[in-house]
Amino acid sequence: MAENVRPARAGSALSKGTADHRWWTFAVVSLALFMGMLDNLVVTTALPSIQRSIGASMANLEWIVNAYTLGFAVLMIPAAALGERLGRRRVLLAGVALFTAGSALAALSSGAALLIIARAVQGIGSAFIAPLTLTILVSVFPAEKRAAAIGLWSGVSGLGLAAGPLVGGAIVNGFTWNAVFWLNVPLGVVLLVLGRWRIREARAGGRIVDPLSVLLVSGGLLGVVYGLIRGNALGWGSAQIAASLAAGAALLVLFLVRQRGSGAPMLDLGLFASRSYSTANLVGFLSSFAMFGSIFFITLFVQGAWGWKPLQAGLGTMPWTGTIMLAAPLAGALAGRLGARRVVVAGMAAQAVSLFWIGTAASAGSSYVSLLPGFILGGLGMGLSFAPLSATVMMGLAPARRGEASGAYNTVRELGGVFGIAVLGAVFQGVVHVPAEFVGGFHLALKVASAVLAAGAAVSFLLPGRPASGRGAPDGEHHVGEVAVQPVVPRELGME
Numbered sequence: 502m503a504e505n506v507r508p509a510r511a512g513s514a515l516s517k518g519t520a521d522h523r524w525w526t527f528a529v530v531s532l533a534l535f536m537g538m539l540d541n542l543v544v545t546t547a548l549p550s551i552q553r554s555i556g557a558s559m560a561n562l563e564w565i566v567n568a569y570t571l572g573f574a575v576l577m578i579p580a581a582a583l584g585e586r587l588g589r590r591r592v593l594l595a596g597v598a599l600f601t602a603g604s605a606l607a608a609l610s611s612g613a614a615l616l617i618i619a620r621a622v623q624g625i626g627s628a629f630i631a632p633l634t635l636t637i638l639v640s641v642f643p644a645e646k647r648a649a650a651i652g653l654w655s656g657v658s659g660l661g662l663a664a665g666p667l668v669g670g671a672i673v674n675g676f677t678w679n680a681v682f683w684l685n686v687p688l689g690v691v692l693l694v695l696g697r698w699r700i701r702e703a704r705a706g707g708r709i710v711d712p713l714s715v716l717l718v719s720g721g722l723l724g725v726v727y728g729l730i731r732g733n734a735l736g737w738g739s740a741q742i743a744a745s746l747a748a749g750a751a752l753l754v755l756f757l758v759r760q761r762g763s764g765a766p767m768l769d770l771g772l773f774a775s776r777s778y779s780t781a782n783l784v785g786f787l788s789s790f791a792m793f794g795s796i797f798f799i800t801l802f803v804q805g806a807w808g809w810k811p812l813q814a815g816l817g818t819m820p821w822t823g824t825i826m827l828a829a830p831l832a833g834a835l836a837g838r839l840g841a842r843r844v845v846v847a848g849m850a851a852q853a854v855s856l857f858w859i860g861t862a863a864s865a866g867s868s869y870v871s872l873l874p875g876f877i878l879g880g881l882g883m884g885l886s887f888a889p890l891s892a893t894v895m896m897g898l899a900p901a902r903r904g905e906a907s908g909a910y911n912t913v914r915e916l917g918g919v920f921g922i923a924v925l926g927a928v929f930q931g932v933v934h935v936p937a938e939f940v941g942g943f944h945l946a947l948k949v950a951s952a953v954l955a956a957g958a959a960v961s962f963l964l965p966g967r968p969a970s971g972r973g974a975p976d977g978e979h980h981v982g983e984v985a986v987q988p989v990v991p992r993e994l995g996m997e
Contacts, residue, residue, distance in 0.1 A: 714768075
């Protein structure tokens with residue numbers, strides 16, 4: 502009888518240890534994502550205070566935002582590739598260290614130039630964090646639990662979105678602007694300690710990070726993103742913008758040609774031969790295009806047309822951001838049962854109705870209650886879409902391909918947001934020539950975004966209708982041409 506009991510206890514202990522490891526990993530990668538989400542919105546809220554304190558010009562304020570965007574957007578694909586080559590934990594924690602150092606440098610800045618440099622360092626750190634949080638999360642949860650885990654992870658991201666304006670408004674009202682950056686430093690230190698202690702190292706061997714490919718994709722994205730974020734300010738027909746966009750596009754074409762001809766590409770273009778992967782990327786792009794572009798204008802509207810203070814704006818948009826936090830975990834569970842298609846179609850449709858509602862009902866004299874249904878629908882739609890799309894991107898992939906898949910998807914979503922702000926900004930500026938025309942431009946921009954989301958809902962019908970058997974490729978499954986991820990385990994005592 503004793504012989505029968507001992508294996509049960511050992512198995513129970515092993516199962517408990519595995520579960521503990523999974524949830525510690527979940528906690529670390531979710532906190533890392535939360536830190537980045539929180540920082541972005543907190544800083545946006547603090548911009549007026551920064552302007553007054555350091556005497557920053559409007560151009561300085563633009564670059565305080567844009568420096569982060571540039572660093573973040575152009576380096577996610579190389580960062581994901583480095584994670585597979587050098588170790589996911591190592592690269593993630595390097596990103597956390599960079600982000601923390603950039604935050605400290607920003608807090609110590611006494612002028613705009615140093616603050617812009619610090620924001621670029623933060624953006625580079627975030628580029629190392631964002632794709633690897635998803636890759637690491639997927640690697641530790643079995644296929645049947647991944648959708649739910651990604652839903653919870655998305656909920657934590659929604660918490661960062663919800664808390665950002667509130668935290669930013671509270672800090673700006675009660676402290677100096679530097680406090681918005683000091684907030685990240687203790688979070689970063691905790692993440693470095695917990696990440697080293699609780700996340701197991703893993704890497705995919707066999708692929709060398711090609712320096713020329715890194716230069717081509719980074720330079721190409723830099724040209725495109727720079728052209729988009731400066732196009733409205735400098736004029737789309739200006740020589741600088743035309744040259745930036747053309748050079749960026751040419752470098753990206755050269756990058757794609759090099760990847761197609763490489764035996765071990767940094768980004769396997771074969772990923773996009775999968776209908777589910779390419780559809781999820783397109784829908785993610787359209788969602789980011791419409792929603793992040795619109796949120797920019799909604800923030801301007803409530804603070805400009807309604808005269809709300811930053812803290813009021815944070816509280817007023819809580820039904821939107823808070824609903825994301827509540828809906829995302831539910832969406833992950835629903836997608837695991839029903840498949841991504843139904844959940845994402847519903848989410849994209851809800852977002853489209855939300856923006857059309859706000860773009861029709863909002864005016865300088867409208868009440869908050871009249872826009873509240875639109876805010877709730879917007880948050881519900883974003884929450885329903887984010888987790889299933891992330892899960893679809895990872896569905897059926899061999900472990901060694903998850904890093905590049907996540908890096909490409911995150912880059913596409915970020916580009917969607919940049920395109921959205923640029924294009925909707927151009928639509929807005931084409932209508933608004935005097936302040937009295939602000940509401941008309943606001944309405945048009947949101948209705949264009951609503952149409953983009955409606956197109957995204959139609960495209961979403963191409964997503965998987967029902968979860969595949971096992972909801973993804975089984976752990977340990979061998980894929981032709983792929984190298985299995987090998988765990989890197991310290992030798993001392995055989996423990997992490």
